[in-house]
Amino acid sequence: MNITKEQIDELNAVVKVAITKDDYQDKVEKILKDYKKQANIPGFRKGQVPMGLIKKQYGKAVLVDEVNKLLQDNLNKYLTEEKLDVLGNPLPKQQDNFDWDGDDFAFEFELGLAPDFKVPLETKKPLTHYKIVADDKMINEQVERIQKQYGKLVSKSEVGKTDEVNGTFKNEEEEIDNKTTVELDKIDSEKVVSSLVGKKVGDTVTLKTKGLFKEDYLLSSALGIPGDKAKTLDIETTFTIEEINERQPAELNQDLFDKLFGKDVVSSEKELKAKIKEDSEKQFEQQSDQKLLNDVTEYFIENTKFELPTEFLTKWIQMTGEEPLSQEQADAEYEKSEKGLRYQLIEGRIIKDNDIQIQFDELKEFAKGFIKSQMAQYGQLNPQEEELDNIAARVLGNQDEVKRLSEQLMSQKLLNLYKEKVNLKAKEVTYDNFVKEVYG
Structure with a gap:
């Protein structure tokens, strides 16, 4: 077998795969011999069917199946070994005169290649990183709600x-x-x-x-x-x-404080307000971080310029869906997905350039932290470590959950990187002003 690559331009290439009879003959013969042993054809005893009849009845189907397996396995191996960063999947080129009756076969595949580009993390203009604070008005309203709820x-x-x-x-x-x-x-x-x-x-x-x-x-x-x-x-x-x-309203006394936070964690109205402020601002930090992540993402998409193999990707969309699309439909689908594809490439480049990895141990700890916060919502504030380990093991046994948690952890790692490297300006606002400024 011989595999070669013809570079069309920076974003497009054609891979040619030549398969000879020596590449597939032994495998095809073995399968046909197995068929002969098991074949049940009227007029012949089991295992006594002539090989010529077996080849006539099954030979072409077995040949096609084995050549296709050989083709896919070696093509994927070639792409991996050559470290080709392929977008979509290789598309087989139409060959009008292809003949399965020959001994040797030649196949061609179109490739769309990922562009080469840089992502400077230090942005030209500073991006706003909000620090949302809980003001006295919000804290006092929360105290009133607590008193009312427990009254x-x-x-x-x-x-x-x-x-x-x-x-x-x-x-x-x-x-x-x-x-x-x-x-x-x-x-x-x-x-x-x-x-x-x-x-x-x-x-x-x-x-x-x-x-x-x-x-x-x-x-x-x-x-x-x-x-x-x-x-x-x-x-x-x-x-x-x-x-x-x-x-x-409930009295602001030790009995109420213990109900809210556990025994002796809070012992005065002043400490209650400080705890409300701390807890509120911790929740606000998640909203602030999400806003920063969104803004950095949009900035990189708008300011990282590179070309894509548009014609190839449109053809790939057109041919690989559940049903073939018209050219107009494929163009529309590409337009809808282009922005997401650009960010996938940008994010992948940032992860690679900064060697960001996720180890199983840190994924497990991340899962335990998520589980612990979920349990806290139902009043289980101090779960045993063994209990957390057992729940985390069950969660990480589900591949969908592993994927979801891995994506969340990667987002957190990217966010930490952006906080360290991106040009940011801090802005302190109340929650009401944050909502007005960000959401209008």
């Missing part, structure tokens, strides 16, 4: 301005009949609040749905209808009061 309900005879009212919304035409709890401080209209204040159990009030709550999602929950429908709903409903409660 106690006291039954009342009539509705007050900050009470919680259990009742049923009804509208016969829209088939609404839903029991719910309405917190008056989440109602957007002072007029509606006034219409409820002073009402007693058994009273019914008429409420308009449009602009009823401060947050849109609350209407969907209150009426028991889909969110899409709630967004545009503008009707009158009746609300019948069934129970009235005042939620008295």
Whole structure:
């Protein structure tokens, strides 16, 4: 067998594979002999079928199968040994006069090659790296939410301005009949609040749905209808009061602190606020880091210039899908995927140039950290190391999970590299200002 490469240009090449009879003959003969032993053909005893008949019946199919196996194995081996950075897969060239009846065969494959380029990590212009801080307003609001959440309900005879009212919304035409709890401080209209204040159990009030709550999602929950429908709903409903409660806030004492964070971790209101600030800013850091990762990605895509083998890739898209595409469809698919392909190449070059690798031990530790944070959400704050090891072993036994966690860990390694190498300017903002600035 002989494999040669003809370089068309920097991004395109043709690989030619020449296969002779000596390359496949022994394998084909062995398979046909096995067929002869097992063949069950009327008129012949098992194992006594003439080889000429076996070759006539099965020879061409076995030959084609074995040559194709030989071709694929050696082509892949050649690409690996020659360290050819191929985009997509090799595409076989059409050969109009190809003849399977000969002894020797010649095949040609088109290759699309990855471009050679550099990715300077030190950006020309500084990119903003946000530091999101929890301000006093946010911390105080969180303290109030905690006090409310852990407070106690006291039954009342009539509705007050900050009470919680259990009742049923009804509208016969829209088939609404839903029991719910309405917190008056989440109602957007002072007029509606006034219409409820002073009402007693058994009273019914008429409420308009449009602009009823401060947050849109609350209407969907209150009426028991889909969110899409709630967004545009503008009707009158009746609300019948069934129970009235005042939620008295919990005291900021050691008992509450221990419920929140474990025994003696926090011992004063000042320490509570400091802990809320620390925990909030740790969560904000994830959003800030994701924003930085997105911005660096966009910067590299926009500022790293290189050509792609567009004609080859379009042809590859056209020919390798579940169904063949028209030229117009393939062009459209290529246009949609080009940006993602460019970043895959850029990211791959950064990983290679900076020798970023993922070792199994660090993947296992990363998985354990992820598991630990998940368990903490359900109140399991101090799991045993043995328990974490066992869960991590099960998780890493799933190839889909290994792939997902590896991608997350690689993103974290890239982020650390960008923080060290990319030209960044720090900007401290509150969470509200971050949302306004980033999302508009």
